[in-house]
Amino acid sequence: MSLSALRxxxxxxxxxxxxxxMMVAIEKLAxxxxxxxxxxxxxxxxxxLVIIPGGFxxxxxxxxxxxxxxxxxxxxVLDHAARGGAVMxxxxxxxxxxxxxxxxxxxxxxxxxxxxCRNTCVEVVGGTASPFTDGLETGQRMIIxxxxxxxxxxxxxxxxxxxxxxxxxxxxxxDSDIVGPSNPNGAAxxxxxxxxxNGRVMGMMPHPERAISPELGSADGxxxxxxxxxxxxx
Amino acid sequence: MSAxxxxxxxxxxxxxxxxxxxxxxxLILTRLGRTPNMCELGIFSAMWSxxxxxxxxxxxxxxxxxxxxxxxxxxGENAGAIDIGDGLAAIFKIESHNHPSFIEPYQGAATxxxxxxxxxxxxxxxxxxxxxxxxxGAPDHEKTRHLLAGVVSGIGGYGNCIGIPxxxxxxxxxxxxxxxxxxxxxxxxxxxxxxxxxxxxxxPGNPVIYVxxxxxxxxxxxxxxxxxxxxDETESKRPTVQVGDPFTGKLLMxxxxxxxxxxxxxxxxxMGAAGLTSSSVEMASKGGLGMEMDLDLVPAREEGMxxxxxxxxxxxxxxxxxxxxxxxxxxxxxxxxxxxxxxPIGKVTETGRLVLLKDGGVACDIPLAPLVxxxxxxxxxxxxxxxxxxxxxxDITSDAPVAEVLKSLVGSIDLASRRWxxxxxxxxxxxxxxxxxxxxxxxxxxxxxxxxLTVSTDCTPRYVEADPRTGGAQAVAEGWRNLSAVGARGLAxxxxxxxxxxxxxxxxxxxxxxxxxxxxxxxxLDTPVVSGNVxxxxxxxxxxILPCPVVGMVGTxxxxxxxxxxxxxxxxxxxxxxxxxxxQNDGWLGVSLYARNLAGDPKAAPPPVDLEAERxxxxxxxxxxxxxxxxxxxxxxxxxxxxxxxxxxxxxxIGAAIEMPAGGNxxxxxxxxxxxxxxxxxxDADALLAAAQAAGVPAATIGSTRAGGELxxxxxxxxxxEELHSLAEATIPTLMQGG
Numbered sequence: 001m002s003l004s005a006l007r008x009x010x011x012x013x014x015x016x017x018x019x020x021x022m023m024v025a026i027e028k029l030a031x032x033x034x035x036x037x038x039x040x041x042x043x044x045x046x047x048x049l050v051i052i053p054g055g056f057x058x059x060x061x062x063x064x065x066x067x068x069x070x071x072x073x074x075x076x077v078l079d080h081a082a083r084g085g086a087v088m089x090x091x092x093x094x095x096x097x098x099x100x101x102x103x104x105x106x107x108x109x110x111x112x113x114x115x116x117c118r119n120t121c122v123e124v125v126g127g128t129a130s131p132f133t134d135g136l137e138t139g140q141r142m143i144i145x146x147x148x149x150x151x152x153x154x155x156x157x158x159x160x161x162x163x164x165x166x167x168x169x170x171x172x173x174x175d176s177d178i179v180g181p182s183n184p185n186g187a188a189x190x191x192x193x194x195x196x197x198n199g200r201v202m203g204m205m206p207h208p209e210r211a212i213s214p215e216l217g218s219a220d221g222x223x224x225x226x227x228x229x230x231x232x233x234x
Numbered sequence: 235m236s237a238x239x240x241x242x243x244x245x246x247x248x249x250x251x252x253x254x255x256x257x258x259x260x261l262i263l264t265r266l267g268r269t270p271n272m273c274e275l276g277i278f279s280a281m282w283s284x285x286x287x288x289x290x291x292x293x294x295x296x297x298x299x300x301x302x303x304x305x306x307x308x309x310g311e312n313a314g315a316i317d318i319g320d321g322l323a324a325i326f327k328i329e330s331h332n333h334p335s336f337i338e339p340y341q342g343a344a345t346x347x348x349x350x351x352x353x354x355x356x357x358x359x360x361x362x363x364x365x366x367x368x369x370x371g372a373p374d375h376e377k378t379r380h381l382l383a384g385v386v387s388g389i390g391g392y393g394n395c396i397g398i399p400x401x402x403x404x405x406x407x408x409x410x411x412x413x414x415x416x417x418x419x420x421x422x423x424x425x426x427x428x429x430x431x432x433x434x435x436x437x438p439g440n441p442v443i444y445v446x447x448x449x450x451x452x453x454x455x456x457x458x459x460x461x462x463x464x465x466d467e468t469e470s471k472r473p474t475v476q477v478g479d480p481f482t483g484k485l486l487m488x489x490x491x492x493x494x495x496x497x498x499x500x501x502x503x504x505m506g507a508a509g510l511t512s513s514s515v516e517m518a519s520k521g522g523l524g525m526e527m528d529l530d531l532v533p534a535r536e537e538g539m540x541x542x543x544x545x546x547x548x549x550x551x552x553x554x555x556x557x558x559x560x561x562x563x564x565x566x567x568x569x570x571x572x573x574x575x576x577x578p579i580g581k582v583t584e585t586g587r588l589v590l591l592k593d594g595g596v597a598c599d600i601p602l603a604p605l606v607x608x609x610x611x612x613x614x615x616x617x618x619x620x621x622x623x624x625x626x627x628x629d630i631t632s633d634a635p636v637a638e639v640l641k642s643l644v645g646s647i648d649l650a651s652r653r654w655x656x657x658x659x660x661x662x663x664x665x666x667x668x669x670x671x672x673x674x675x676x677x678x679x680x681x682x683x684x685x686x687l688t689v690s691t692d693c694t695p696r697y698v699e700a701d702p703r704t705g706g707a708q709a710v711a712e713g714w715r716n717l718s719a720v721g722a723r724g725l726a727x728x729x730x731x732x733x734x735x736x737x738x739x740x741x742x743x744x745x746x747x748x749x750x751x752x753x754x755x756x757x758x759l760d761t762p763v764v765s766g767n768v769x770x771x772x773x774x775x776x777x778x779i780l781p782c783p784v785v786g787m788v789g790t791x792x793x794x795x796x797x798x799x800x801x802x803x804x805x806x807x808x809x810x811x812x813x814x815x816x817x818q819n820d821g822w823l824g825v826s827l828y829a830r831n832l833a834g835d836p837k838a839a840p841p842p843v844d845l846e847a848e849r850x851x852x853x854x855x856x857x858x859x860x861x862x863x864x865x866x867x868x869x870x871x872x873x874x875x876x877x878x879x880x881x882x883x884x885x886x887x888i889g890a891a892i893e894m895p896a897g898g899n900x901x902x903x904x905x906x907x908x909x910x911x912x913x914x915x916x917x918d919a920d921a922l923l924a925a926a927q928a929a930g931v932p933a934a935t936i937g938s939t940r941a942g943g944e945l946x947x948x949x950x951x952x953x954x955x956e957e958l959h960s961l962a963e964a965t966i967p968t969l970m971q972g973g
Contacts, residue, residue, distance in 0.1 A: 014481070014485055017397025017484065018397070020664070021663070021664060021665040056395040056397075056481060059481025060481075114657075115387075115390050115658045115659075116658070117661055147662060147663065149394075207662070209665060210663075212665070216666075216667065
């Protein structure tokens with residue numbers, strides 16, 4: 001199908017604040033405005049990709065993503081994922097996906113014990129077949145910003161090894177001449193994003209929707225999102 | 235309980251405890267014709283506090299220019315509004331949260347951000363940018379690290395969560411702020427020019443609705459605390475600091491903006507300083523009407539709150555609205571969707587009185603006119619300002635290499651990189667940030683267009699102290715320059731006047747004279763003042779802060795693609811100084827950073843501000859940037875020419891060779907802080923110099939960028955740009971690690 005035929009849904013929680021940015025990015029890249037779905041809904045219209053955007057869902061109260069993971073809409077997202085549907089979580093969206101158990105591991109407070117907003121260099125790792133990395137080159141580097149307080153990915157050594165062995169590490173922070181030393185949060189094995197074993201669910205801390213034109217400092221996020229949209233519409 | 239409890243009759247002692255003077259107490263007795271009860275006295279004291287009434291500064295604020303073709307709404311509303319073209323208005327204001335931030339830095343700073351955001355979205359604008367102006371004590375003072383860490387974390391905690399980018403600001407340090415830090419937050423929003431909401435109540439009988447968070451006992455009488463000096467007992471005022479909840483703030487913002495997209499709202503006012511008191515009094519009095527409210531209906535977080543507590547609480551994230559009666563149900567549905575309280579608590583009346591019901595009785599019944607119109611206005615005595623002598627060049631005898639002095643300055647706390655601070659702020663959410671913190675001005679794209687909005691905050695307190703009128707003008711001029719250096723024209727300003735006790739004549743002179751200077755500059759540069767805030771009594775145990783009248787400037791650029799940063803874009807670009815000619819071989823060192831840090835801080839005059847030159851040079855730089863004749867630009871401010879050049883080299887990770895004048899005073903030339911100057915990088919210096927000559931703007935080529943990463947002044951040994959970068963980056967992280 002064509003890119004503009006792709007049905008993308010952005011889930012919105014109270015406290016989401018990157019929902020508009022993601023909608024703008026997807027509309028610009030796919031040529032069609034995504035559907036919005038409110039957290040109180042308990043079903044999803046037919047969709048090819050559900051995006052859980054960044055922000056502070058439910059004020060990050062209790063634990064980042066913990067309350068959103070138990071909201072009505074996430075039941076529907078879990079069903080969608082169980083049917084092999086594609087799901088992408090960015091930043092707080094990644095935190096929410098971890099809280100639902102769709103992805104393994106946890107995101108704990110940054111090693112620097114401070115919120116951090118800056119550009120990072122993100123390197124494509126990949127391995128397992130996934131619409132989120134198949135259209136990108138292994139080793140490809142992209143400048144994409146992070147903005148978070150709890151982005152320090154952590155999992156047991158066994159889980160981390162399993163992620164490596166299964167090719168589930170989608171993106172890593174890499175050092176670069178442009179942005180300097182890049183792991184901004186102490187994440188284990190420099191992990192910036194991972195996919196589920198079947199490759200259909202992806203969570204990442206960097207914000208590709210903030211890097212969609214050179215004027216914003218980088219258009220590499222557009223490369224990442226476009227590759228994903230094209231893979232899903234193929 | 236409180237209904238039956240017999241309240242003691244109020245006396246002057248009660249009034250004095252609330253910050254009122256004997257004359258003010260007697261004025262209340264005269265106006266009411268009786269003794270007020272505690273609730274009524276609390277309302278008078280809040281409305282007549284310095285914070286709400288501007289009683290010491292009003293006489294001088296009236297001298298500021300507030301009109302212009304671009305002005306849609308001047309001072310007096312929740313925020314000012316200017317026309318930026320395309321049917322859009324930029325709505326903005328700056329406000330202080332100094333005292334709460336010293337007592338409880340995280341919450342004080344966070345609620346400062348929340349409060350200024352409410353001021354902006356109350357007008358119907360979606361906030362699009364935040365800035366802040368911060369002043370802390372000496373870096374080695376025992377409280378500085380704690381306060382800096384807490385304030386920065388609090389600003390980020392609110393702004394990051396609510397999802398508005400922090401795109402600029404300024405931070406400085408001086409021992410005079412050891413016991414009284416400054417935390418000024420500025421917010422800028424965008425609205426359709428024909429969809430701006432105001433606060434004047436309309437239509438007797440229309441419902442008065444309370445929305446947002448519940449009312450608790452936090453921040454009671456905060457406006458009065460903000461109008462008093464600090465002392466050793468200040469820490470005991472912790473309960474008067476409000477607690478912010480950015481999550482509720484986000485919900486309230488979205489709910490209000492959703493409601494304002496309909497035509498349900500007749501008037502709206504946020505509950506900021508003095509909470510329900512100032513919001514109800516201002517709405518009713520601006521409408522020339524009255525208001526009646528049943529305080530038993532106010533959503534309360536705690537039981538048994540008295541009328542006094544409900545009226546004076548400064549609980550955050552609350553709004554008061556007058557709605558069209560027929561729209562009430564629709565409005566309620568929106569607030570239900572966002573899980574926020576929505577409670578009709580009263581109605582607009584024709585009585586001209588504020589009537590409050592509580593526990594079946596009347597808790598307050600006072601005329602509104604005296605609260606607003608009779609608020610005292612003082613013409614406080616001013617000390618004469620003795621002009622200081624200019625610093626003679628001959629008094630500066632150091633022959634240290636420019637490069638060595640430069641190294642010490644770029645690593646000083648005044649000039650060191652603020653990265654440790656601004657990386658804790660989300661500067662990119664909303665995905666319209668073209669230039670975030672770290673440059674001359676923040677630049678954001680007007681969503682969905684090519685137009686850019688530029689913003690900055692500025693003040694150089696040591697200049698204001700040395701010569702208040704010049705310092706006030708300089709704060710405006712520096713804002714103008716910061717915007718010009720990006721390629722944008724300043725359109726209007728908001729100001730935050732931070733001073734000590736106005737009852738002291740020398741402080742009053744600082745206030746009056748710096749406001750006059752600010753007015754001089756605002757008139758000369760066509761940047762009227764559309765909103766602002768006054769914070770007085772910034773003293774601790776009788777010692778005042780360095781005066782700090784902060785200017786927040788907003789401007790526009792037609793096409794963001796033509797904007798420039800401070801980083802030169804290629805090797806071999808000419809570095810041209812705009813605003814001085816090739817004969818210049820000295821500079822104004824009085825009250826410069828150089829003089830303060832390295833020459834014993836002699837009491838001298840600050841650099842004069844030539845407003846005609848500021849205007850001419852700024853317009854020239856703007857035009858040349860738009861025409862593509864300038865590839866990078868940086869205004870010359872603290873640290874002078876050499877520091878400006880070094881900052882450009884560091885930003886571009888590029889070297890430069892600089893020619894120095896043969897005679898004269900090398901340090902004056904390199905570190906003098908003469909105003910109205912820029913350093914720019916150009917591909918075609920001849921064309922730029924010719925254009926400057928045609929425009930009557932002094933300009934001179936002083937060197938060029940070069941590959942290799944070394945900065946060289948004349949025949950001195952070169953210094954590595956990477957070393958300058960490391961020096962600038964290390965200072966604040968080292969300080970915060972306790973090193």
